[in-house]
Amino acid sequence: MTDKPIRVGFIGLNPGIHWAATAHIPALKALPDAYEVVGVANTSVGSARKAANAFGLPHAFENAQALVNSPEVDLVVVTVKVPHHHELVTAALNAGKHVYCEWPLGNGLAEARELADLADAKGAVAAIGTQMRVAPEVEYLRQLIADGYVGEVLSTTLVGSGGEWGGQTDAAHAYLYDKANGATVLTIPLGHTLAGMREVLGDFGDLSARLINRRGATHVSDTGETIPATSPDQVLVQGALESGAAVSIHYRGGMSRGTNLLWEINGTEGDIQVTGATGHSQIVQLSIRGANGDATELAPLTPPASAYEGWPDNSLTRNVARLYALVAQDIRSGTRAAPSFRDAVALHGTIDAIERSAAETASK
The missing domain is CATH 3.30.360.10 (Dihydrodipicolinate Reductase; domain 2)
Structure with missing residues (x-):
């Protein structure tokens, strides 16, 4: 992949005190050369449009499947409730996308294993949000x-x-x-x-x-x-x-x-x-x-x-930004430095x- 910013699409991004807004968006803004947030899919297109307007994003996708299918998205970030992780991560991987999923990866060990196996089969960068x-x-x-x-x-x-x-x-x-x-x-x-x-x-x-x-x-x-x-x-x-x-x-x-x-x-x-x-x-x-x-x-x-030095002052944002930096390295260089789905399976x-x-x- 070139050194152009990695285009990020969020599944589960809402303005206010929600985790993606308070941690992920500031973390990505701290890495402007590495990432560009381009779109969002939420539970409704109205909610997606509200989020896209709030964060100045060019795309409000009709649904999650439209987001993962979009050629405008390189990395899918899943920040919804745990019971939906398996379905959404599966869709993203099957669409050929790299994925950053919030922890826990799945609702139990069996789901986590399935997702790790799929990520391996697809050759995707599949990062888990264990930012500690x-x-x-x-x-x-x-x-x-x-x-x-x-x-x-x-x-x-x-x-x-x-x-x-x-x-x-x-x-x-x-x-x-x-x-x-x-x-x-x-x-x-x-x-x-x-x-x-x-x-x-x-x-x-x-x-x-x-x-x-x-x-x-x-x-x-x-x-x-x-x-x-x-x-x-x-x-x-x-x-x-x-x-x-x-x-x-x-x-x-x-x-x-x-x-x-x-x-x-x-x-x-x-x-x-x-x-x-x-x-x-x-x-x-x-x-x-x-x-x-x-x-x-x-x-x-x-x-x-x-x-x-060079990282956000806030520990909440800093730790997420440091994980995103490793994800960018993995996508661009073919390394596997970021906490992975296989690491998630071990923790599960x-x-x-x-x-x-x-x-x-x-x-x-």
Whole structure:
């Protein structure tokens, strides 16, 4: 492919506070030489026209199939709810397009495998939006561990809050509370963080888990109704990494008045703590502290200033922009540097193992 901007078509782009508008559009604007957003398809042509007008896009497609069939689109970006990923990504790949799909890739492991197989068969660049993996702080952490800052890793502990999956939500997010939709505290905030943990510490080994639903219902603030909550709001995981290091995880729905993200890595020569404002580690600004050798107190560990140069100041936009930069490299150069559908399958496999373990525990 030439060095002309890669033409992007969005399936699921709306003005306002929606994810594509707040994260993807600013990220692409930060890469003007690499990308040009040319069109959108939404649930109706009226919605597509509204979005196209709001973002100054030349094309408002009648539907998703029209978008993926268009010769004006090189890269299809899928930013809709999880249950629609399989159908839309399949259509894009069958139309010969490259694809960037938001995480989770599919509604479960089987769908993810099907999409990865199809992407491989089509030879497409197929990227998954696990952008925590490319955060400057995570890349710095990976190097610290590789350089032996903590020595041999003995254990890692993770505590986080999902924000949603608590006692109150709004109509736009009510679908998160139905576990059948595949958008749970396990798959989204913890899933993103598991991708980052794997990037730093390697693959997971044997895991055992419990999924607990303590609330059972949630209040929808803008409609006044109370809806059932079948999605677990407590996720407990323990086990080991492939390296043998111990793993302990507790993610919970809602927000805590105390700790909302704490990730510790403990080793034979030192310790590291990673903290953030919420358990959505892919979005928030991460802070790192550590100590090793004779040091007795944790001190800030900051990535070099060069890691942030040329990138957006906001961590939400910056991480997505860094992933898009890898996608552009892959499309133009034939590399496979961006998190891929195969990476997504591996992450889905870990989540599937957690779900199966929890189901076995619950059946006893």
